[in-house]
Amino acid sequence: MRPFQVYVAKDSEHAVSLLCEHAPRAVILAGGTDLLVDLKHGSKPWDVIVDISRAEDLNAITLTGEGLAIGARVTHTDIMRSPVIRESAPALIDAAHSIGAVQTRNLGTIGGNLMTCVPSMDSGPALLALDAGVTIRGPEGLRRLPLAELFVGPRKTSLAPTEILVDIVIPKHNLGKPLVFLKFGLRKGQALALVNVAAGCRLNGGKVWEPTIALGAVAPTVIRAQAAEAYLAGRAPSEQNLSETGRIAAQEAKPISDFRASADYRRDLIAVLVARALRQACAGTEIEQAEMIA
Amino acid sequence: MTDIAITVNGELRKASVPSETTLLQLLRDNFQLTGAKLGCDVGDCGACTVIVDGAAVNACLMLAVQAEGRDIITIEGLANRQVFHPLQQAFEESGALQCGFCGPGVILSAKALLDENPDPDVYEIRDALAGNLCRCTGYTKMIEAVQNAARILRGEPEISSRMISR
Numbered sequence: 316m317r318p319f320q321v322y323v324a325k326d327s328e329h330a331v332s333l334l335c336e337h338a339p340r341a342v343i344l345a346g347g348t349d350l351l352v353d354l355k356h357g358s359k360p361w362d363v364i365v366d367i368s369r370a371e372d373l374n375a376i377t378l379t380g381e382g383l384a385i386g387a388r389v390t391h392t393d394i395m396r397s398p399v400i401r402e403s404a405p406a407l408i409d410a411a412h413s414i415g416a417v418q419t420r421n422l423g424t425i426g427g428n429l430m431t432c433v434p435s436m437d438s439g440p441a442l443l444a445l446d447a448g449v450t451i452r453g454p455e456g457l458r459r460l461p462l463a464e465l466f467v468g469p470r471k472t473s474l475a476p477t478e479i480l481v482d483i484v485i486p487k488h489n490l491g492k493p494l495v496f497l498k499f500g501l502r503k504g505q506a507l508a509l510v511n512v513a514a515g516c517r518l519n520g521g522k523v524w525e526p527t528i529a530l531g532a533v534a535p536t537v538i539r540a541q542a543a544e545a546y547l548a549g550r551a552p553s554e555q556n557l558s559e560t561g562r563i564a565a566q567e568a569k570p571i572s573d574f575r576a577s578a579d580y581r582r583d584l585i586a587v588l589v590a591r592a593l594r595q596a597c598a599g600t601e602i603e604q605a606e607m608i609a
Numbered sequence: 610m611t612d613i614a615i616t617v618n619g620e621l622r623k624a625s626v627p628s629e630t631t632l633l634q635l636l637r638d639n640f641q642l643t644g645a646k647l648g649c650d651v652g653d654c655g656a657c658t659v660i661v662d663g664a665a666v667n668a669c670l671m672l673a674v675q676a677e678g679r680d681i682i683t684i685e686g687l688a689n690r691q692v693f694h695p696l697q698q699a700f701e702e703s704g705a706l707q708c709g710f711c712g713p714g715v716i717l718s719a720k721a722l723l724d725e726n727p728d729p730d731v732y733e734i735r736d737a738l739a740g741n742l743c744r745c746t747g748y749t750k751m752i753e754a755v756q757n758a759a760r761i762l763r764g765e766p767e768i769s770s771r772m773i774s775r
């Protein structure tokens with residue numbers, strides 16, 4: 316690696332002041348599982364690394380009045396072990412578990428996953444399907460953004476070079492919402508998604524209510540399949556309707572062909588995975604309702 | 610240059626290294642602990658696996674400065690001249706390794722697992738070893754060896770009678 320200076324930030328404010336002092340040649344380091352690869356093989360001439368892996372205010376998982384706040388440097392392993400997340404947003408645990416392997420999950424953070432912003436990121440779909448927001452700290456203080464507005468394109472977010480991601484907040488009304496994350500890769504471990512999907516809904520009087528469908532690895536960023544969501548809302552969760560929803564989602568995605576899979580294959584995967592995730596989510600909802608009655 | 614002090618295998622070690630030094634380089638080049646291997650250098654193969662504060666990590670993806678003040682276990686910390694660690698004993702007994710290049714990483718991943726979960730099922734063992742690529746063995750005997758080591762560590766009878774401590 317070419318030489319650089321490392322500063323250890325004690326908290327997010329300290330990190331921002333270090334970024335301001337050294338922008339634009341400074342970059343944040345969290346778990347390093349993406350950045351170290353980039354420092355070894357990428358072309359960006361970073362001179363200053365701001366290490367947030369010890370920042371005191373970025374590693375909590377907390378229930379607040381607003382919802383569930385997950386600190387940016389919470390690792391994938393932390394997520395898998397969090398009782399609060401298991402209780403309120405278990406799809407995030409499946410997503411975290413699907414990432415790389417143990418070593419990567421022990422270092423890699425949820426914030427780093429979102430900020431690297433590759434279309435196949437596994438943390439993206441479930442959070443997007445739950446309408447998560449992100450808190451950002453810059454020189455002027457804190458601001459809040461819908462997660463969808465963080466994503467700009469492959470490896471590009473809307474953050475300024477002097478801003479950092481502080482936490483990700485899942486709104487209260489979506490905690491406990493039935494949501495299923497499915498990832499299709501070429502192997503179970505150490506494989507990026509060919510397609511990943513998070514889909515969920517509630518059932519009300521036998522009709523689908525508030526369906527949300529998010530897709531990864533099939534467009535320049537993680538996206539919501541809005542046409543498919545609109546189609547399913549208010550319909551019965553019949554096999555035919557769920558298949559049709561999957562078909563519509565496959566149509567509105569824009570997958571590419573690459574060495575891992577062709578665009579056509581990815582479209583087929585979307586249709587199957589969306590229907591499968593919705594079927595599982597609906598089953599979960601029915602069980603919950605049955606339990607409530609009993 | 611950055612001054613670094615870390616605990617390696619129970620011993621406080623210090624070095625002054627350039628900021629861009631990885632934990633793997635620090636262990637191998639400064640401390641001559643060459644058990645952790647340099648394989649892919651990008652987090653894929655797990656040959657560089659060490660245990661940092663109880664968690665298995667790829668030492669090629671961690672800067673030495675990020676390990677400052679932390680507690681590191683490398684393969685050199687497991688055996689001494691008299692006795693093998695039960696994992697090493699079980700790996701030897703099962704013939705779980707061939708060329709052995711992946712071995713230190715595999716054994717440390719298994720140790721991190723058993724330290725937390727003394728009685729893992731096969732699925733949990735496979736999950737724990739998924740980040741350790743082995744080009745020789747096919748993993749079957751490794752999984753058996755981890756199960757055997759777990760039995761030894763739990764104080765239960767071993768499956769194979771040939772297993773002897775040195």
Ligand SMILES: Cc1cc2nc3c(=O)[nH]c(=O)nc-3n(C[C@H](O)[C@H](O)[C@H](O)COP(=O)(O)OP(=O)(O)OC[C@H]3O[C@@H](n4cnc5c(N)ncnc54)[C@H](O)[C@@H]3O)c2cc1C
Nearest residue numbers: 345346347348349350415423424427428430436437480652
């Ligand atoms: C072997 C291997 C397998 C992998 N498998 C998968 C996989 O299956 N699925 C998947 O989605 N990913 C995978 N990844 C990618 C990676 O592990 C994840 O994206 C991880 O979550 C990145 O987090 P990090 O903390 O390591 O980020 P870092 O490498 O520390 O940082 C990544 C980027 O985000 C920026 N950043 C980090 N935190 C912040 C913050 N708080 N504010 C602003 N910017 C920030 C950094 O500046 C950098 O540009 C894999 C990586 C490896 C090495």
Ligand code: FES
Nearest residue numbers: 648649650655669
């Ligand atoms: S050398 Fe570190 S994972 Fe391959």
Ligand code: FES
Nearest residue numbers: 707709743744745
């Ligand atoms: S024994 Fe040769 S790589 Fe595993």
